[in-house]
Amino acid sequence: xxxxxxxxxxxxxxGDPFRPMSTPIYQTATFxxxxxxxxxxxxxxxxxxxxxxxxxxxxxxxxxxxxxxCFSSGMAAIANVARLLRTGDEILxxxxxxxxxxxxxxxxxxxxxxxxRYADAGDLQxxxxxxxxxxxxxxxxxxxxxxxxxxxxAAVADLAHRNGAWLCVDNSLMSPYLQTPLDFGADFVIxxxxxxxxxxxxxxxxxxxVKDASLAKQIRFLLNAEGSALxxxxxxxxxxxxxxxxxxxxxxxxxxxxxxxxxQNDPRIKQVLYPGLDGSAGNQLQRAQARGAxxxxxxxxxxxxxxxxxxxxxxxxxICVSFGSVHSTISLPGRMSHASLPPEIAAAxxxxxxxxxxxVGIEDADDLIEDLSEAxxxxxxxxxxxxxx
Amino acid sequence: MPTRSSDVxxxxxxxxxxxxxxxxxxxxxxxxxxxxxxxxxxxDKGYSYSxxxxxxxxxxxxxxxxxEGTPPAVCFRTGMxxxxxxxxxxxxxxxxxxxxxxxxxxxIRLFREVLDHLGVKSSFVxxxxxxxxxxxxxxxxxxxxxxxPGNPTLKLTDIAGVAPIAKRHGCLLAVDNxxxxxxxxxxxxxxxxxxxxxxxxxxxxxNATVGGSLAARDEVLLERFRLIRKTIGAIQxxxxxxxxxxxxxxLPARLRLHCENAAVIARWLEAHPAVARVYFPGLDxxxxxxxxxxxxxxxxxIVSFELKAPSETAIKMLNSLKLCLRAExxxxxETLLTHPPSTTHADLDxxxxxxxxxSDGFIRISxxxxxxxxxxxxxxxxxxxxxIGAHAQEEPHEVR
Numbered sequence: 001x002x003x004x005x006x007x008x009x010x011x012x013x014x015g016d017p018f019r020p021m022s023t024p025i026y027q028t029a030t031f032x033x034x035x036x037x038x039x040x041x042x043x044x045x046x047x048x049x050x051x052x053x054x055x056x057x058x059x060x061x062x063x064x065x066x067x068x069x070c071f072s073s074g075m076a077a078i079a080n081v082a083r084l085l086r087t088g089d090e091i092l093x094x095x096x097x098x099x100x101x102x103x104x105x106x107x108x109x110x111x112x113x114x115x116x117r118y119a120d121a122g123d124l125q126x127x128x129x130x131x132x133x134x135x136x137x138x139x140x141x142x143x144x145x146x147x148x149x150x151x152x153x154a155a156v157a158d159l160a161h162r163n164g165a166w167l168c169v170d171n172s173l174m175s176p177y178l179q180t181p182l183d184f185g186a187d188f189v190i191x192x193x194x195x196x197x198x199x200x201x202x203x204x205x206x207x208x209x210v211k212d213a214s215l216a217k218q219i220r221f222l223l224n225a226e227g228s229a230l231x232x233x234x235x236x237x238x239x240x241x242x243x244x245x246x247x248x249x250x251x252x253x254x255x256x257x258x259x260x261x262x263x264q265n266d267p268r269i270k271q272v273l274y275p276g277l278d279g280s281a282g283n284q285l286q287r288a289q290a291r292g293a294x295x296x297x298x299x300x301x302x303x304x305x306x307x308x309x310x311x312x313x314x315x316x317x318x319i320c321v322s323f324g325s326v327h328s329t330i331s332l333p334g335r336m337s338h339a340s341l342p343p344e345i346a347a348a349x350x351x352x353x354x355x356x357x358x359x360v361g362i363e364d365a366d367d368l369i370e371d372l373s374e375a376x377x378x379x380x381x382x383x384x385x386x387x388x389x
Numbered sequence: 390m391p392t393r394s395s396d397v398x399x400x401x402x403x404x405x406x407x408x409x410x411x412x413x414x415x416x417x418x419x420x421x422x423x424x425x426x427x428x429x430x431x432x433d434k435g436y437s438y439s440x441x442x443x444x445x446x447x448x449x450x451x452x453x454x455x456x457e458g459t460p461p462a463v464c465f466r467t468g469m470x471x472x473x474x475x476x477x478x479x480x481x482x483x484x485x486x487x488x489x490x491x492x493x494x495x496x497i498r499l500f501r502e503v504l505d506h507l508g509v510k511s512s513f514v515x516x517x518x519x520x521x522x523x524x525x526x527x528x529x530x531x532x533x534x535x536x537x538p539g540n541p542t543l544k545l546t547d548i549a550g551v552a553p554i555a556k557r558h559g560c561l562l563a564v565d566n567x568x569x570x571x572x573x574x575x576x577x578x579x580x581x582x583x584x585x586x587x588x589x590x591x592x593x594x595x596n597a598t599v600g601g602s603l604a605a606r607d608e609v610l611l612e613r614f615r616l617i618r619k620t621i622g623a624i625q626x627x628x629x630x631x632x633x634x635x636x637x638x639x640l641p642a643r644l645r646l647h648c649e650n651a652a653v654i655a656r657w658l659e660a661h662p663a664v665a666r667v668y669f670p671g672l673d674x675x676x677x678x679x680x681x682x683x684x685x686x687x688x689x690x691i692v693s694f695e696l697k698a699p700s701e702t703a704i705k706m707l708n709s710l711k712l713c714l715r716a717e718x719x720x721x722x723e724t725l726l727t728h729p730p731s732t733t734h735a736d737l738d739x740x741x742x743x744x745x746x747x748s749d750g751f752i753r754i755s756x757x758x759x760x761x762x763x764x765x766x767x768x769x770x771x772x773x774x775x776x777i778g779a780h781a782q783e784e785p786h787e788v789r
Binding site: 017025026028 | 417421427631
């Protein structure tokens, strides 16, 4: 079955005697047992819940995995995968990661004696040199966030496996509609379901999808042991949001391409980072491993003051962290989503301070472009007057 | 499963319990769906379209039926949708209804603005006077609808007294039992044919939903209600039904505390010099105390009173409340005060309002589950703010 069909064509309530079109919300903590010794499929919602089960199966199917698991947030999903490591193990991560992921790796896992090394996964040769016998997990995003560099997933998977490590790919920026990392050898795909999967800015959630049965067993064990599963109502919202994943992303991506084109031709913009632009770095690789460039793009203006004034001047773009919503959003990653970077990492990453990240929604592209154009006209003079002491 | 003779506290939790058919989920699932798939053309599992029926709404209907001592009730989007369906189900042009004159303002409006235009006749009479009920009956009368205690003066109607009159005239007797619920008053045991509830009030109890229900022992009546509900599209929504279902479980426990708190507030008000009169079935001064003791198993959580002051003072007092809230509706965890002459009964003709005892200084309290001491402290400061505080000669009232 093609992806668009898979989004809506699945059993929303397996075994349900009433055959509802929409998955019932099992907002319950416990399930009655037949007797002391025998219990049914479910006993306690931390361990398993029918609403969550439908969502987990659907995500596994969309990501071409075998098992999916849903968490209360994307960070809970990443933390769960990281929990597979033991004291002394190392994580090798790409340099350009979501700030919260870096915070977890550098400031939380270090307490358990797990260390992290960052290296540019776009440079396979130097990345390969960073492996040690203790490297257990390789963690990347592609496209990376926020610089939108494209990492060769198959090549990194191969490197990881040759070094006895797992590869985990954060696929939040693409969604399974545009990219299925398990097909390229990744061992874990993780999602912040808050982003494109939910798509409506109405829930916080995360997911882990795997192919390997023994990994599935370990993730499931930890999910139950630590109790970080997504609640039934949020599972329902996510199931509802997923049905329009393709519709949303098709529109968002079309809008993003038009905006990228407009910004690239605008002299007030220094640089546009968007893997969908012909001739952009990573454009070929992106075409090879993904089915689109997505709808997140970044620009630089050569001036922090202009960037800040731009973000302040737009009217149709909400200033907020997160991305992937039906609403267009805009942010200064250096001050917002990536402000949690430990200082030494922030210094090493050299995130351009004038970097503006735009997540394009489903509004009319002309309206968005007009808004950006007007905001840019205001941003230069505003920034100039702000410079005057 | 509990038996019919089970105590109401047990019935509220286990009565009509619908075990989830598939997973034994302790809490019945929320079927947030509009549509159910058919196995084959014309073959379904009892559900097809959520305007007609829905498993979650059914679960609530079974639970309410268990409390009422009837087959599963019929649930509606609002209490007024239940009342509207009741009358549309049973009355046609030329038919006549007899109703309590002390009744929720929306019920009066339903007749004045809708049913009158459809040729349905009505008489609003003092149903606490059995002779007045008898005199209002005509050959065209099809239904007697009483609200007891009546909103907002808490005037009681003797259900067991009205039932034989209705029967003799070949009429159905419907009781709006919203103020007491089946936990404190059992209309069917007193001879009523239909029980009407605004589930928005005590049944949900958390001010989280709006809803209504109709219960009856007669399956033919229930079928008629379902048919009209389906026709006018008035069924309760699954999520609201689900929330209400959770609320039902604590209904007896909540009502016990509501009654207890209300009694303390009523006694405090009665001792207050600025209060002309207190209406509360639990007070010795309540004119129908004997009837209340006979037909109710508790006084309920509503206390009404009249200030010896004009409308402006009543409004000033209400506007000075800090803990209690100014809101219509009743039956929730929060203490709510309302000024019926300017809110729930504002649509009424002023003469009608005065006749049924709603003076300008009339105030209704839905006593919540806060500490009675805190509620009284708030009333005390609001009375003082409005210039009608108790004076120094008053003994400080002992509150449990």
